[in-house]
Amino acid sequence: MKKILAIGFMSVSLAACTATERGAGIGAVGGAVVGGAVSGDVRGAAVGAAVGGVGGALIGSVQDQPGRCYYRDRYGNRYIDECR
Known part of the structure; x- marks a missing residue:
């Protein structure tokens, strides 16, 4: 029962977060x-x-950026551009 309540409280607390914060929270728990x-x-x-x-x-x-993807150039630098 305690686990169910903990999961319920966590899901309610994540409802007001941005997609980045939700992803970090869910990824950390998992x-x-x-x-x-x-x-x-x-x-x-x-x-x-x-x-x-x-x-x-x-x-x-x-x-948070639909249609945008992360890429790396030949020097290893990360940049954001439209998805191909």
């Missing part, structure tokens, strides 16, 4: 669950939360 399950300790959950949060934020930031 990464923590997977990291904790795979490693079986808190450090694995923390690493999973960090990686999932960054990945979720990157995915969420693209949602």
Whole structure:
């Protein structure tokens, strides 16, 4: 029952966030669950939360810009342009 309430409160709190913030939150929670399950300790959950949060934020930031994608040039610099 506590898990259901926690998930409910988290989903309500994410309702007022931007797509980037929602992506980071969902990615961090998912990464923590997977990291904790795979490693079986808190450090694995923390690493999973960090990686999932960054990945979720990157995915969420693209949602704020429909029709825009991230690319890298030959020097490794990241830029945003129309999706091809």
